[in-house]
Amino acid sequence: MFTYKFPLVCTLACAIGASLAASSQTPGTKEAEHYAIAGQQALAEGQYFNARDDFEQVAKLQPNVAEAHATLAVIYFKLREYEHAADEARKAQKLNPGLPRLTSLLGLSLAELGQYSEALPRLEKGFKYTAEPEVRRMCGLQLLRAYSGMGRNADAVTTSLELNKLYPEDAEVLYHTSRVFGAYAYTVMAKLEDKAPNSSWSLQAQGEAAEGQRDFSAAIAAYEHAVQQEPDQAGLHFKLGHAYLSRYQQGRKPEDRDAARRQFLAELNVDPDNGNASYELAQMSADDNDLEGAQRQFEAVVARFPEFEQALVGLAGVYLKNRLAGRALAPLEHATKLDAHDEVAWYRLAQAERAAGNREAAQRALETFRSLHGTSEPGPRLSASTELTLQQLGPDAQP
Numbered sequence: 001m002f003t004y005k006f007p008l009v010c011t012l013a014c015a016i017g018a019s020l021a022a023s024s025q026t027p028g029t030k031e032a033e034h035y036a037i038a039g040q041q042a043l044a045e046g047q048y049f050n051a052r053d054d055f056e057q058v059a060k061l062q063p064n065v066a067e068a069h070a071t072l073a074v075i076y077f078k079l080r081e082y083e084h085a086a087d088e089a090r091k092a093q094k095l096n097p098g099l100p101r102l103t104s105l106l107g108l109s110l111a112e113l114g115q116y117s118e119a120l121p122r123l124e125k126g127f128k129y130t131a132e133p134e135v136r137r138m139c140g141l142q143l144l145r146a147y148s149g150m151g152r153n154a155d156a157v158t159t160s161l162e163l164n165k166l167y168p169e170d171a172e173v174l175y176h177t178s179r180v181f182g183a184y185a186y187t188v189m190a191k192l193e194d195k196a197p198n199s200s201w202s203l204q205a206q207g208e209a210a211e212g213q214r215d216f217s218a219a220i221a222a223y224e225h226a227v228q229q230e231p232d233q234a235g236l237h238f239k240l241g242h243a244y245l246s247r248y249q250q251g252r253k254p255e256d257r258d259a260a261r262r263q264f265l266a267e268l269n270v271d272p273d274n275g276n277a278s279y280e281l282a283q284m285s286a287d288d289n290d291l292e293g294a295q296r297q298f299e300a301v302v303a304r305f306p307e308f309e310q311a312l313v314g315l316a317g318v319y320l321k322n323r324l325a326g327r328a329l330a331p332l333e334h335a336t337k338l339d340a341h342d343e344v345a346w347y348r349l350a351q352a353e354r355a356a357g358n359r360e361a362a363q364r365a366l367e368t369f370r371s372l373h374g375t376s377e378p379g380p381r382l383s384a385s386t387e388l389t390l391q392q393l394g395p396d397a398q399p
Contacts, residue, residue: 031070032061039071048078059088066096073105082112097359101126104135108142116146127159137167144180153187156180200233207239216247237267238277242387245280257284261302274390275305279314283389285316294318302331313345313391320348325355336368344374344391 005116039054052075058068073088085107093102107122123146126139140163147156160177167173189205196202207222223240230236241263248256261284267277298315301308312331319328332349335342346369353362 029062031174032058032065033062036068043075048075051075052079064095066092066099068094070099070105072101073102073109077105077109077112080112082109085109086113101130101132101135104130104139105239108138111142111146114149116149120146120150133166137163137170137173138164141176144176148180148183152185153180155182159235171237200230200236203229204236204239207243211243211246214246214250216243216250219243220247232270234271234274237263237270238274238387241267241277241280245389260284273304274312275301275308278304279308279311280389282311283314286314286321291318291322295322306334307338309335309342309345310388310391312338313342313348316345316348316352320351320355325352328352329356336365341372342391343369344393346372346399347393 026042035054035057039051039058042048042054052072054070055068055075058065059072062068068108069088069094071090073085076082076085076088085235086106089102089106089109092099093106103122104126107119107126110116111123112120119142123139123143127136127143130136130139140159144156145165147153147159157180160180163173164177189209192199192202192205201225203222207219207226210216210218210222220240220243223236223243225283226233227236229239241260244256244260244263248260261281264280266275267274268281271277278297278301282294282301285291295315295318298311298318300396301311302315305311312335316328316332316335319325319331328348329352330344332352335345336349339345346365350362350365350369353359353365
């Protein structure tokens, strides 16, 4: 069940008065006007059952007034009487095809009745061409139901992506689209498991699923099996190294960190252009206080991948430790443009500006940092989305 809002109902109800006035010589017009006024008042007060009764009388007395049937259709829909809503929407369309949003309303009603084939073209039209955000939103959500009900999962995913773009902060949209993404991913992964259960790709999927559950030992086992099958497949050694590093963050066992380093080096033997592996090795050098090695490695990563935001922040951190604050400014300024929400970049920029004697710039950067601080979890962490160790605030950071 979706949440619906109906700005349309008041528009249609108000239009009835003009329609009845135009037919003032028709028998029953005065009585119909009485019911229409009462119905409008009931709508204004949110009394939908009373409004339904009043507009049913209007429709009986003035059966050729399209707005009466359209308003009644919206009220029926609001009351979840979808079959009646569809019938009244059809009557209104027949009398006046130009009435706004009737096609969308009919499509929504048919979708609620499970008549997806008939609803689909109307919903697609409403989602693609309707200018009103709420009507478009309703059509999009019902499209998800229709596509899923008809087994058109790829179309449901495409619509979900568009809905997320249009309504990025709508909790209901995010909930329903996440279900579509999850169902589609499950279907595809089940197909992979069925068609190639012992392939390196299936093993990678198992490893990634285990990582998502933070079962890093299971992830390591899956990735190691995959590496045994395809030792020269690009990306596999990095995934295995990432899993080892994640387990190190959990248990702090040095052998896991050593294994991660070996896998990152192995990845570079297979794919010298794997910037993520180079970044992790540079960060390990920095963590080991090998500042000369870390600087050299970070500089190589940034030279190869100048838009690598975390590498820019990491390089600047090494410059600051090496008391090269002036050289830290450019990469940090670039990093804050690439990701304006990276609190570590802003804090290090404040440090660099202060060391360079730029007090006002340092204060601005510090204020930005303070506005962002607290939105991320403390302590060493790995980014699940980018498979990277994120740059961290040092223990001496002063918010």
